[in-house]
Amino acid sequence: xxxxxxxxxxxxxxxxxxxxxxxxxxxxxxxxxxxxxxxxxxxxxxxxxxxxxxxxxxxxxxxxxxxxxxxxxxxxxxxxxxxxxxxxxxxxxxxxxxxxxxxxxxxxxxxxxxxxxxxxxxxxxxxxxxxxxxxxxxxxxxxxxxxxxxxxxxxxxxxxxxxxxxxxxxxxxxxxxxxxxxxxxxxxxxx
Amino acid sequence: xxxxxxxxxxxxxxxxxxxxxxxxxxxxxxxxxxxxxxxxxxxxxxxxxxxxxxxxxxxxxxxxxxxxxxxxxxxxxxxxxxxxxxxxxxxxxxxxxxxxxxxxxxxxxxxxxxxxxxxxxxxxxxxxxxxxxxxxxxxxxxxxxxxxxxxxxxxxxxxxxxxxxxxxxxxxxxxxxxxxxxxxxxxxxxx
DNA sequence: ATATTTGACTAACGAACGTTAGTTAATAGA
DNA sequence: TCTATTAACTAACGTTCGTTAGTCAAATAT
Numbered sequence: 001x002x003x004x005x006x007x008x009x010x011x012x013x014x015x016x017x018x019x020x021x022x023x024x025x026x027x028x029x030x031x032x033x034x035x036x037x038x039x040x041x042x043x044x045x046x047x048x049x050x051x052x053x054x055x056x057x058x059x060x061x062x063x064x065x066x067x068x069x070x071x072x073x074x075x076x077x078x079x080x081x082x083x084x085x086x087x088x089x090x091x092x093x094x095x096x097x098x099x100x101x102x103x104x105x106x107x108x109x110x111x112x113x114x115x116x117x118x119x120x121x122x123x124x125x126x127x128x129x130x131x132x133x134x135x136x137x138x139x140x141x142x143x144x145x146x147x148x149x150x151x152x153x154x155x156x157x158x159x160x161x162x163x164x165x166x167x168x169x170x171x172x173x174x175x176x177x178x179x180x181x182x183x184x185x186x187x188x189x190x191x
Numbered sequence: 192x193x194x195x196x197x198x199x200x201x202x203x204x205x206x207x208x209x210x211x212x213x214x215x216x217x218x219x220x221x222x223x224x225x226x227x228x229x230x231x232x233x234x235x236x237x238x239x240x241x242x243x244x245x246x247x248x249x250x251x252x253x254x255x256x257x258x259x260x261x262x263x264x265x266x267x268x269x270x271x272x273x274x275x276x277x278x279x280x281x282x283x284x285x286x287x288x289x290x291x292x293x294x295x296x297x298x299x300x301x302x303x304x305x306x307x308x309x310x311x312x313x314x315x316x317x318x319x320x321x322x323x324x325x326x327x328x329x330x331x332x333x334x335x336x337x338x339x340x341x342x343x344x345x346x347x348x349x350x351x352x353x354x355x356x357x358x359x360x361x362x363x364x365x366x367x368x369x370x371x372x373x374x375x376x377x378x379x380x381x382x
Numbered sequence: 383a384t385a386t387t388t389g390a391c392t393a394a395c396g397a398a399c400g401t402t403a404g405t406t407a408a409t410a411g412a
Numbered sequence: 413t414c415t416a417t418t419a420a421c422t423a424a425c426g427t428t429c430g431t432t433a434g435t436c437a438a439a440t441a442t
Contacts, residue, residue, distance in 0.1 A: 008419080022301075023217075023301075024215055024216070024217050024301070024302065025215070025217070025218075026214075026215050026216070026217025026218035027216075027217035027302065029398075029399065029400080030399080030400060030401085031398085031399080031400095039419090039420075039421095040420075040421060040422080041400085041401090042401080042402080042403095042420085042421075042422080042423095043419065043420055043421075045400095045401075045402085046418075046419050046420075047419085050400080050401080051400065051401090107298060110213075110214075110215070111215065111218065145379070147372070147375070147376060148372050150357075151357065151369070151372045151373065151376065152376060154350075154353065154356075154357050155350040155353075155373065155376050155377075157353075158349040158350045158352070158353035159345075159346040159349045159350055161349070162345060162346075162348075162349035165345075166341075166342065166345050178342070181338070181339050181342045182342065182346065184338065185338060185342065185343060185346050185380070186346075186380060187380050188336070188380040189376065189377060189378050189379040189380025199389080220428075220429065220430080221429080221430060221431085222428085222429080222430095230389090230390075230391095231390075231391060231392080232430085232431090233390085233391075233392080233393095233431080233432080233433095234389065234390055234391075236430095236431075236432085237388075237389050237390075238389085241430080241431080242430065242431090
């Protein structure tokens with residue numbers, strides 16, 4: 001019973017992710033999604049209560065995945081450099097595993113309505129703080145140069161979060177290759 | 192005669208830039224824009240022939256500005272490092288001078304229809320190639336480490352193009368501060 | 383002074399939107 | 413076997429969309 005339901009629900013989510021990414025949330029209609037799934041628009045409401053419900057599920061699922069990956073790093077047995085490298089690797093890994101959903105997560109969340117919008121922002125800030133903390137740790141331990149904390153965090157996130165544009169499923173680079181190269185550039189710079 | 196026309200046209204453009212940025216192109220209606228301008232929706236068509244015409248003007252105006260800033264750098268009297276620093280400074284400067292339009296330029300261009308979509312992409316690729324060229328120059332001259340060219344260019348652009356999210360008109364940081372710090376991070380890394 | 387152009391207005395068009403109601407066949411559980 | 417649930421369908425709702433037509437007063441040019 002739950003099998004067919006979940007499969008179809010998952011199928012709708014995948015289609016929605018792809019459409020929201022390529023056309024944007026506002027320009028993707030329920031009829032667009034339904035056609036791609038091979039079903040009538042009204043049938044989508046057997047699985048989701050609204051169009052925004054789709055967006056909400058995509059955004060918060062991604063948030064959860066990012067958190068699940070960074071949580072184990074709280075254990076302090078790593079150096080700041082190791083922690084940062086690990087955090088970057090995990091972050092890129094989540095993005096690569098969900099390329100379409102990542103793009104939605106990064107660009108379409110603003111179409112959420114309250115109170116979900118505020119919830120989402122809070123969640124996102126919390127996650128970004130974990131990165132900032134690692135970098136700050138490295139700066140205090142004199143492992144990293146004493147750079148502008150906000151701008152560094154910002155730069156790192158910008159670089160990482162563009163991965164969904166860099167990664168091609170059939171390309172030569174896998175997630176680990178990408179995160180290694182990104183870590184290298186971020187930590188060592190151009191020279 | 193041309194004065195009032197240009198002023199109103201400019202006013203519409205500014206409102207459109209702001210709405211497209213905050214709500215997205217698809218979710219911003221002509222009625223939304225008109226209301227913000229203080230005019231009826233139909234009146235907008237005295238100044239622009241369509242909604243997409245607005246988007247087109249915003250996107251291509253920005254493209255032109257980016258090109259105008261990087262063109263003088265073609266003269267080869269600078270070192271690769273100096274060129275990169277200058278290119279970054281100019282790029283950030285254009286973004287900061289047009290924060291709303293920049294956001295539209297980076298995120299809403301995909302709603303252009305053909306043939307403008309292809310034209311835009313071509314223009315954008317051309318500009319990015321100029322950056323790649325500078326970095327490649329630096330790598331050949333052994334001024335920069337021998338890093339993955341594509342990923343480096345990508346990282347730099349990601350970091351730079353997020354400036355419109357970093358810069359606050361009333362904040363402490365001006366364009367030069369930001370570009371300096373970004374250059375520093377990109378060229379020297381975290382350590 | 384007269385003629386033309388500009389830029390606003392109101393009203394309305396057809397199309398597409400998210401969503402709901404009501405129905406029905408197939409499936410699963412008792 | 414009988415019952416309840418699931419997931420699809422058709423049809424339609426009220427709204428909003430981009431856009432056009434037609435009008436008119438003010439500004440500009442001749």
